[in-house]
Amino acid sequence: MPYRQLLVVILVFTFLALIGCEDNSAEDSLKTYNERLANVLDVSPSQAPDTDIPQLAKTRELALPIEDIRIGLLDAYELRKCGLFQLIAERNSVLGKVQDKTHRFRYELLFMDGLENCLETLPQDADILVDIKQLHQLKQQQLPIYLWNMLTTGEEWRKQFRIYRRAFTLGNFPGSVENQEAMRYLLAIHTALMNGETVPPKQAERLLVFQQQIHTHRYFGQLVYSIARSRDWLNSSTRLLESNESRIICGTNRNQQKAIYLSNVFHRFFASDIQPYFAELDSQYRQIQISLQVLLQPPSAVSTKFAPYYQSYIAGELHSSFREAIINHVKFWQRTFKRCQIKLGVQIE
Structure with a gap:
């Protein structure tokens, strides 16, 4: 292959690789949050969850x-x-x-x-x-x-x-x-x-x-995928914490260093970046759901084919499971902070 053609091929593959490696700050933050929790607990981080959700019918x-x-x-x-x-x-x-x-x-x-x-x-x-x-x-x-x-x-x-399998980035909802x-x-x-x-x-x-x-744009399909992906990552992190709760030592005259480190991870990643992102996803979904529940109410002729999509994204099953994941995660922290006498909302350096 001539040098010039070889150079073009290399440049094309490099460009495609750069596109494929483009950062997704929401996905990165959720993954990093899980890794930091695992690091403090001295356990392996969770595997990236599979997000298998209903597709729009043909x-x-x-x-x-x-x-x-x-x-x-x-x-x-x-x-x-x-x-x-x-x-x-x-x-x-x-x-x-x-x-x-x-x-x-x-x-x-x-x-x-x-x-x-x-x-x-x-x-x-x-x-x-x-x-x-x-x-x-x-x-x-x-x-x-x-x-x-x-x-x-x-x-x-x-x-x-149509489901667009790429989560929104933090603070950016095109x-x-x-x-x-x-x-x-x-x-x-x-x-x-x-x-x-x-x-x-x-x-x-x-x-x-x-x-x-x-x-x-691919707005709604990206919005519901972002919600599903956030739910799955958050459930993984909650399971990680709950299955290793015994490793978090608390009590009078006991070394609470692990609990303090975990508190810092909570504030640095979840409270500062992830929770505001979740709040925006929740707000945007609730706003558009009002219109879509009327506009996409399926006629009887297509109700069977459209039902999985409608129930999950329009009727609100996915959104409910997303909110439940947040509640379960926050409850773990409330319970842990109370047990370890760490005031919620204060980061300990």
Whole structure:
């Protein structure tokens, strides 16, 4: 192999290695915390835990069928009188026929608003009025399905929910603001649809803005993986401490050096860095769960395929186990500090 080609190969592999070795400060902190506890206890640290959690079902398992509605050419032309013909023409253009799920849902919202306008402006004796009323009723039933399909099978939105197996770093949660805002917006859309209300065109157009804002992130899938990974590491550390509790000597006129060292590890790693990270994960999850419990309530047609994901991440089973892991860990320290008469919140040098 020529020298220049060899050099290029070396550089490429070096670059890939650097990417693979990129620090993940949350994972590193949890691992280091466990190692320091083990070092003080004079035992082996825990093995890195396996985090096996439910995945999002495949697109074909979540997509709901929607009846295709066709309007005759003469009827469509009649809709020119109430301003709906142009929108239909755009939908039937070459570009309109290859719309992504977000653009299609936007079109359906605009179309529904146009139907409302036709019902209000066309003469009451117009021949097409009966068909418009029937179309309006059918579209009202279909809109929640279009929203479901957009969220679970549209690429930009689905990417947010697929599990991304890399925990957030300490103090850095990319996509949190964009996703929280997008889900609150979609919740407002969903609420309007359930109440039989029409979404104004300006509101419908905002769909494209939110799609653009979220498309570079994998927020929710990364959030729940971060929670799961934190839970598993914390449970490992709690088991490490509890199984070696007899090694922590305390009492009057006894050498409490090991307990003091452990207290310093607690303050240096858990209280200073890890606990604030856990608090932020908890806060962000609780905020977005409110919207997702409504938006991702599975229709009966896909409930079986979607149930493991929904129960774990949306209904809150994972979050509950995460909070339980924190409580169990803190209880160990409270018990130990009380037994060793070490005041909680004070680091002993």
